[in-house]
Amino acid sequence: MTTSPAQAPATSDSPGGRPRVVIIGSGFGGLFAAQALKKAPVAITLVSKTAQHLFQPLLYQVATGILSEGEIAPATREILRRQKNARVALGEVTEIDVAARTVTSEILGRTLVHPYDELIVAAGAGQSYFGNDQFAEFAPGMKSIDDALELRGRIFGAFELAEIATDPDEIDRLMTFVVVGAGPTGVEMAGQIAELARRTLRRDFRNIDPSCARIILLDAAPAVLPSFGQKLGDRARRQLNEIGVDVQLGAMVTDVDADGLDVKDADGQTRRIQAATKIWAAGVQASELGRILGEQTGAEVDRAGRISVQPDLTLPGHPEIHVVGDMMALGKLPGVAQVAIQGGRYAAEAIERRVAGTPAQPPFHYFDKGSMATISRFSAVADVGKLKFSGFFAWVLWLVVHLMYIVGFKSRITTVLHWMVSFLGRGRAERVATQQQVYGRLALEQLGPRWEVSKTGGPKDTDPANEDVTHRDSA
Ligand SMILES: Cc1cc2nc3c(=O)[nH]c(=O)nc-3n(C[C@H](O)[C@H](O)[C@H](O)COP(=O)(O)OP(=O)(O)OC[C@H]3O[C@@H](n4cnc5c(N)ncnc54)[C@H](O)[C@@H]3O)c2cc1C
Numbered sequence: 001m002t003t004s005p006a007q008a009p010a011t012s013d014s015p016g017g018r019p020r021v022v023i024i025g026s027g028f029g030g031l032f033a034a035q036a037l038k039k040a041p042v043a044i045t046l047v048s049k050t051a052q053h054l055f056q057p058l059l060y061q062v063a064t065g066i067l068s069e070g071e072i073a074p075a076t077r078e079i080l081r082r083q084k085n086a087r088v089a090l091g092e093v094t095e096i097d098v099a100a101r102t103v104t105s106e107i108l109g110r111t112l113v114h115p116y117d118e119l120i121v122a123a124g125a126g127q128s129y130f131g132n133d134q135f136a137e138f139a140p141g142m143k144s145i146d147d148a149l150e151l152r153g154r155i156f157g158a159f160e161l162a163e164i165a166t167d168p169d170e171i172d173r174l175m176t177f178v179v180v181g182a183g184p185t186g187v188e189m190a191g192q193i194a195e196l197a198r199r200t201l202r203r204d205f206r207n208i209d210p211s212c213a214r215i216i217l218l219d220a221a222p223a224v225l226p227s228f229g230q231k232l233g234d235r236a237r238r239q240l241n242e243i244g245v246d247v248q249l250g251a252m253v254t255d256v257d258a259d260g261l262d263v264k265d266a267d268g269q270t271r272r273i274q275a276a277t278k279i280w281a282a283g284v285q286a287s288e289l290g291r292i293l294g295e296q297t298g299a300e301v302d303r304a305g306r307i308s309v310q311p312d313l314t315l316p317g318h319p320e321i322h323v324v325g326d327m328m329a330l331g332k333l334p335g336v337a338q339v340a341i342q343g344g345r346y347a348a349e350a351i352e353r354r355v356a357g358t359p360a361q362p363p364f365h366y367f368d369k370g371s372m373a374t375i376s377r378f379s380a381v382a383d384v385g386k387l388k389f390s391g392f393f394a395w396v397l398w399l400v401v402h403l404m405y406i407v408g409f410k411s412r413i414t415t416v417l418h419w420m421v422s423f424l425g426r427g428r429a430e431r432v433a434t435q436q437q438v439y440g441r442l443a444l445e446q447l448g449p450r451w452e453v454s455k456t457g458g459p460k461d462t463d464p465a466n467e468d469v470t471h472r473d474s475a
Contacts, residue, residue, distance in 0.1 A: 014043035016041075016043075018041050018042050018043045018085070019041075019042050019043070019117040019118060019351075019355055020042070020043050020045065020114075020115060020116050020117045020118070021037060021040075021042045021043065021044045021045070021116065021117070021118045021119075021120065021351060022044075022045050022046075022047060022103050022114045022115075022116035022118075022119050022120070023044060023045070023046045023047070023119075023120045023122065024047055024048070024093050024103065024119070024120070024121045024122060024123050024289065025046075025048055025121070025122035025123045025124060025325070026046060026048035026050060026051075026052065026053045026054075026076040026088070027053065027054060027056075027122060027124050027325065027340065028122075028325060028337045028340035028341050028344065029120070029122030029124070029324040029325030029326075029327075029340035029341070029343055029344040030046060030048065030120065030122035030325075030344065031046075031053045031076065031079065031344070031407075032340070032341045032344040032345055032348075033120045033122065033324065033344035033345065033347050033348045034046050034080060034083070034086050034348075035079075035080075035083070036344065036345045036348035036349065036352075037085070037086075037348045037351065037352065038083050038085070038086075040085065040348070040351065040352045040355060041085075041355060042085060042118070042351065042352075042355060043085060043087075044083075044085055044086040044087065045086075045087055045088075045089055045114050045116075046076065046080070046086060046087070046088050046089070047089045047090075047091055047093055047103060047105045047112075047114060048076065048088070048089075048090065048091075049090070049091065049092035049093070049107075050073075050090075050144075050145075051075055051076060051077070051088075051090050052073035052074060052075055052076060052145070053073065053074055053075075053076050053079060053407055054072065054073045054144070054145065055072040055073065055405065055406055055407070056143070056337075057337065057402060057405075058071075058072045058402065058406075059072065059142050059143075059144075059145075059147070059148045059185075060142060060148070060185065060188045060189045060192055061192070062145070062148040062149065062152065062430070063142065063147075063148040063149075063151040063152050063155065063189065063192075064152070064155065064189075064192040064193060064195075064196050064428070065152060065156065065196070065200075065428035065429070065430045065431045066192070066418055066419070066422045066428055066429070066430065067415060067418050067430060068414075068418075068429075068430045069145045069148065069149065070411070071406070071411045071414055071415050071418070072406065072411070072415075073145055074407050074408045074411060076088050078408075079407055079408070089105065089112060089114070090107055091105030091106055091107040091110075091112055092105060092106055092107065093105045093123065093289060094106050095292065096119070096121070096289060096292055096293060096296070097296075098293070098296045098297060098318060098321065099296070100115075101115060101116050101117070101119075101320070102114060102115050102116070103116060103119065108458050109458050109459040110458060110459060116320075117320065118320050118322070118351045118354075119320060119321045119322065120322045120323075120324065120344070120347045120348075120351075121289055121293065121321065121322065121323045121324070121327060122323075122324045122325045122327065122340065122343075122344060123286075123287035123289045123327055124286075124287060124325055124326045124327060124340075125143075125284040125285060125286045125287065125304070125305070125306075125326040125327065125335060126141075126143055126284065126285055126287070127141030127142075127143050127147075127280060127283065127284065127285070128282075128283035128284050128285035128304070129280065129283065130282075130283055132256075134256075135253075135255075135256040135280065136280070137442070138256045138257055138258055138278055139180065139256050139261070139278035139279060139280040140154070140279065140280065140441075141279075141280045141281070142185055142189065142279065142280075142281055146437075146440075146441065149433065149437040150437055150438055150440075150441060151277075151279060152430075152431075152433045152437070153433030153434070153435075153437045153438035154276075154277050154438060155177065155193060155196070155277055156431055156433055157433065157438065158174045158175065158177070158276050158277045159174075159175070159197075159201060159205065159208070159210055159213075161174050161276070162174035162175050162207075162208045163205050163206070163207050163208050164207075169274070171208060172214075172274065173259065173260065173274040173275060173276050174276045175208065175210075175212065175213040175214060176213070176214045176216065176260075176273065176274060176275035176276065176277070177190075177193050177213060177214070177215045177216070177275065177277045177278075177279070178216045178218060178260075178261060178273060178275045178277070178278045178279070179193070179215070179216070179217050179218070179279045179281055180218050180219070180253055180261075180278065180279065180280050180281060180282050181218075181219060181280065181281035181282030181283070182217050182218070182219035182221065182223070182224045182225065182226075182247065182249070183225065183226070183227070183281065183282070184225065184227075184371070184373040185281040186217055186219070186279075186281035186282070187217065187224060187225060187236055187240065187373050187375060188373055188374050188375075189279055189281055190215055190216075190217040190240060190245045191240060191243060191245065191374060191375045191376040191379075192376070193213075193215050194213075194215045194240075194243045194244050194245050194376065195243065195376050195377060196210075196428065197210045197211055197213040197215065197244075198210075198211045198243065198244060199377075199426050200422075200426050200427065200428050202426075211244075214246065215244065215245045215246065216245075216246045216247075216248060216273065216275070217240060217245050217246070217247045217248070218248050218251045218253065218263065219248075219249055219250075219251065219282070220250065220251060220252040220253075220282075221249065221250075222249050222250050222266075223249065224236045224237040224240070224247060224249070225373060225381065227334065227371065228371060228373070228381060228383045228388075229383065229388065231388055232381045232383055232388050232390060235381060235390045236373070236375055236381050236390070239375040239376070239379050239381075239390070240375060243375070243376045248263075250265060250266030251263045251264070251265055251266075252264045252265075254270065256278055259274060259275075259276075260272060260273050260274040260275045260276075260278075261273055261275065261278060284304060284326065284335060285304060285305050286304055286305035286306045286307070286326060286327045287305065287326075287327050288305070289327065290305045290306060290307040290323075290327050291305060291307075293307055293315060293321065293323070294307050297315045297316060297317060297318055297321070298316060298317075299315045299316055300329075302329050305327075306326070306327055306328060306329035307323055307327060307328060307329060308328075308329045308330070309322075309323050309328045309329065309330050311330070311363030311364060312350060312360065312361070312363055312364060313328065313330070313343055313346060313347055313350075313364050314350075319354075322347035322350065322351075324340060324343030324344050324346070324347050325339065325340030325343055325344065326339075326340060328343065330364070333366055336371065337405070338366075338367075338368070338369055339366055342364075342366055342367065343364065343366075346361070346364045349361060368385075369384070370382060370383055370384030370385060370387075371383050371384075372384075372394060372397065372398045372401065373398075374395060374398055377395075377422075377423045378391075378392050378395050378423070379391060379392070379394075379395055380394040380395040380397070380398045381394055382394035382397055382398065384397075399419065403415065403416065418430070
C-alpha cells in the first residue's frame with residue numbers, strides 16, 4: 001500500500017495473527033468499545049483526530065471558567081496505557097474503503113492506511129448551522145475544547161471591554177450574551193453565564209455592574225428542553241427566569257454578524273439584538289463518514305447525516321462494520337452519551353463473540369438511564385424513568401452521575417475541588433484565555449491547508465499546498 005513517503009500502511013500484519021479491529025473516534029462510543037475489548041484476542045487500532053477523550057457534557061464549564069480543559073479531556077493513550085491489545089493513532093479519517101477493508105487517516109501531511117477485519121465507527125457529530133455556516137465565525141458552537149476556550153475568551157473578554165468602553169450603547173452590546181438553542185447545552189450555558197455575571201464577577205469591576213448583563217436564551221421551538229417534556233421544560237424556564245435569563249421562544253435566528261443577530265418571531269415580525277457574544281447550541285450534523293459509508297453500502301443517511309444501522313448496529317451486507325453513537329440512526333434513539341457507550345459496548349461484544357465463534361447477541365436494546373440538565377448552582381432538572389423532578393436533589397444527582405463518568409481519579413479529585421470553589425464559593429479557577437484561543441481559529445482559516453506543516457516539519461513532497469509558507473525553520 002505504500003505509495004509515497006507520506007503514505008504508509010499503519011500496521012504490518014496484526015500481532016500473532018489476531019483479528020484487526022479498527023475503531024474510529026475516541027469519544028464515548030469509541031473509547032468504551034476499546035475498553036470492552038480489553039480481554040479479547042484482537043489487535044485494536046483506535047484512530048482519532050483528537051488525542052483526548054472529550055467529556056462533552058462538561059464543555060460549558062470549561063467555557064465559563066469552572067473547569068480546566070485537562071479535567072474533561074484526558075489523553076486517550078493514557079487511559080489505554082495498560083491495555084496491551086490496543087494502540088492509538090492520531091489522525092483524521094478521510095476515507096473508508098469497505099471493499100478493500102481499509103481506513104485512511106491523515107495528520108499533518110502524513111497518510112496512514114489501516115487494514116481491518118472489524119470496524120467500529122464512532123466519529124460523533126459536529127455543530128450544524130442549518131446551512132448557514134457563515135454564522136460560525138460570529139457564534140461559535142460547543143463541540144470541542146477549541147470551541148470552549150474560544151468562548152471562554154469571548155465571554156470574559158466582553159466584560160473586560162465593557163469596563164473600558166464609554167459609549168452606553170457599546171456597553172450594552174458588550175454586556176448582552178445570546179445563547180441560541182434551548183436544549184440541555186443552551187440551558188446549561190445560559191444558566192452559567194448568568195451565575196458568572198451575578199455571582200462571580202459581581203465585585204470585580206469598577207465602571208460596570210456585571211450583574212446587569214443581559215443573558216438571552218433563544219429558540220425557534222416553543223419550549224425549553226423539549227426532550228424533557230412540558231412539565232420539566234416549564235420548570236426549567238421558570239428557574240432560568242429567576243436567575244435572570246431572558247428566555248425567548250418561537251424566535252428564529254435569520255442572520256448573525258459581529259455586532260449581533262437578526263431574529264424572526266413566531267408572529268412574523270423581525271427584530272435585531274445587538275450582542276457581542278453569541279453562542280450556537282442548536283443543531284448537530286453527524287460526521288461526514290456517515291455519508292462515505294452510505295455511498296458504499298447503500299445504507300440510508302438522514303438529513304442530519306446519521307446513517308441507518310440494522311438492529312445489531314451493523315450496516316446492511318457488512319456485518320464487519322459497526323456504527324455507534326451520534327452517527328447512527330436507529331429508531332428514535334437520542335444523541336446522548338449513554339446511547340454511544342452502550343452501543344460501543346454492544347459492538348465490542350459482537351466482535352468478541354464472532355472471534356470466539358459463539359452465537360450472536362440479540363438485537364441492541366438501549367437502556368434509558370434518564371436525562372439531566374443543570375440550570376444553575378443547586379438547581380437542575382432530571383427525567384429518570386417515571387420520575388421527573390427538579391431543584392437541589394436533581395442537582396446533587398447530576399453532580400454524582402457526571403463525576404462517575406469523568407475518566408481518571410486525578411481528574412475527579414480536581415473537578416470536585418473546582419466545583420467547591422465555584423458552587424460553595426464564588427470563584428472560578430479557570431479564567432485564563434489567551435489571544436490565540438480567541439483568534440486562532442480565524443487565523444487558521446485564513447492560512448488554509450498551508451498551516452499544517454509549518455511548525456512540525458514532515459512530508460512535503462506530495463502536495464504543493466503543504467509548503468512552509470512561514471519560511472521559518474521547522475520546530
Ligand atoms: C456541549 C455538549 C453537551 C452535552 N451534554 C450531554 C449530557 O449532559 N448528557 C448526555 O448524555 N449527552 C450529552 N451530550 C451528547 C454526548 O456528548 C454525545 O451523545 C456523545 O459524545 C456521543 O458519543 P460519540 O462517541 O458518538 O461521539 P463523540 O463523543 O463526539 O466522539 C467522536 C470522536 O470521533 C473523533 N472523530 C470525529 N471525526 C473523526 C474523523 N474523521 N477521523 C477520526 N476521528 C474523528 C472525535 O475526535 C471524537 O474523538 C452533549 C454534547 C455536547 C456537545
